[in-house]
């Protein structure tokens with residue numbers, strides 16, 4: 001039995017490197033995203049909306065809270081999209097209101113994901129008693145009707161944009177937490193997690209560098225969609241008269257003008273359309289990210 | 302010379318749905334010495350992986366160590382703090398897994414993954430760790446390593462990935478390397494290469510190896526000592542040449558009967574009973590009685606076996622112990 005001596009030096013396997021240099025998984029996903037039609041359309045739409053609210057004030061310098069003419073002026077050369085029930089410019093409202101609405105959406109989604117990721121990651125990673133407690137906490141928040149709960153929070157802490165943003169974040173993190181927990185539980189039994197453990201990885205490394213990056217794709221999709229949900233939420237709260245009256249937003253425009261929809265369709269339709277387009281754009285982007293994150297799913301369809 | 306790893310009467314159980322702990326591993330004892338290889342063989346489900354994970358103290362949830370001691374270099378593993386245990390993993394002992402396809406993090410380059418281990422255990426800077434990672438890839442004989450160090454796992458073949466796994470497991474300079482069926486998932490030619498590599502690295506580093514394998518050819522060539530596990534019980538153990546040359550337990554004889562010509566890289570079929578050598582299956586967890594676990598499948602079983610409990614693992618000669626009531630008759 002002398003195979004060992006005779007067979008070292010080893011036979012070398014043929015090279016199996018691709019011609020192109022290694023693309024990082026993130027770069028590959030980006031390339032995939034740019035190949036998805038819905039993702040690209042959504043992204044373009046979103047860029048237009050964000051750019052509009054960013055540079056709009058330069059091109060159309062009108063204060064959205066100023067009374068620029070009589071109430072219910074139809075679209076005209078003076079006020080391109082007409083005026084609302086107080087005589088405020090609707091286009092200026094769309095531009096400035098978009099800033100507030102999109103910011104609320106993005107920040108509330110960030111809060112949602114931050115809480116959801118933390119709770120879900122700890123729950124799924126440690127399991128046992130930690131998991132039991134965090135699952136109870138999640139369930140507690142989950143059974144509260146979100147809109148009602150948010151209304152209570154806003155009523156308690158004041159109708160300010162920051163309160164509204166925090167309230168939206170506070171009521172919508174549960175699904176992100178459950179998603180993250182499920183991903184962590186699936187991943188933590190995989191061989192590469194065990195291998196990292198046997199090589200001496202600490203908990204922080206396992207959570208942040210091993211599990212989190214691998215759990216991220218579905219969470220990113222849900223984060224994207226959370227922006228859309230937060231925008232709808234802000235609209236809903238404003239519609240119910242719980243918006244911040246001092247900051248123009250699309251939701252506030254809808255809420256304040258809804259009684260006059262038959263007299264001045266423009267004061268309701270334009271902000272409504274803006275919300276619709278923003279949510280649509282975000283859903284399309286979410287779709288594109290989903291395609292990019294799950295290449296196997298994509299190939300099947 | 303004292304043993305590097307001593308496992309003494311290890312008992313592992315699985316807590317089932319009803320809260321009852323059923324035995325998975327019973328009274329397992331063995332030693333692994335520096336620079337030497339101890340092999341653990343047996344059919345699937347015999348408890349080989351659980352033995353390995355118990356030593357790493359990484360048993361899955363619901364598995365509990367119900368008795369025994371595991372001592373690594375004088376330290377009782379089972380009573381260490383989680384912190385000390387973490388420091389030992391990678392540095393005192395580390396492990397390679399069966400599936401090279403899934404044992405590497407898909408989102409990081411292989412160089413990064415090895416460098417990370419170097420940084421934990423040697424406190425190297427990022428660039429020094431990266432440079433050393435290249436050296437480790439060279440040590441596991443990866444060709445074109447300047448490119449491969451920056452490759453992602455999915456860009457490598459199974460054999461290459463297993464080499465990377467080995468590099469990662471050795472990066473902490475462990476004193477004990479546990480290899481859990483390191484070649485089962487690989488092509489036959491690649492299997493032989495990986496075994497050769499393990500043997501060479503062991504020569505260079507003096508690492509103790511606990512080799513779990515189906516490959517009795519590899520056992521004959523690589524292992525110094527062998528333990529044969531059946532249904533969580535060690536039923537035969539001894540020096541590898543002696544045990545493979547003169548198996549005494551009916552189960553071991555059946556196993557070896559399945560290997561017509563012992564050759565490195567020869568692979569056992571997944572279902573051994575297919576060969577008709579050993580009919581039947583390993584009794585499942587919870588269905589293992591007090592009598593000889595192999596009774597139902599044993600061709601040599603007699604009334605002696607049916608009327609008495611599982612025989613003790615008793616020496617039949619120096620360095621060769623068998624757990625069988627009829628060991629003397631079979632030896633003759």
Ligand SMILES: Nc1ncnc2c1ncn2[C@@H]1O[C@H](COP(=O)(O)OP(=O)(O)O)[C@@H](O)[C@H]1O
Pocket residue numbers: 315325343344345346347348349350351352361585586
């Ligand atoms: N995660 C698990 N949950 C419950 N039982 C398990 C689990 N993993 C393994 N087992 C059982 O534990 C026993 C020992 O398994 P294992 O050590 O993996 O066997 P081997 O590695 O020898 O094939 C087997 O009966 C198997 O069915």
Ligand code: SF4
Pocket residue numbers: 550551552593594595596599600601602603606612624625626627628
């Ligand atoms: S004790 Fe009896 S049944 Fe068990 S292996 Fe020996 S001969 Fe077979």
Ligand SMILES: [Mg+2]
Pocket residue numbers: 349350351481482
């Ligand atoms: Mg196994």
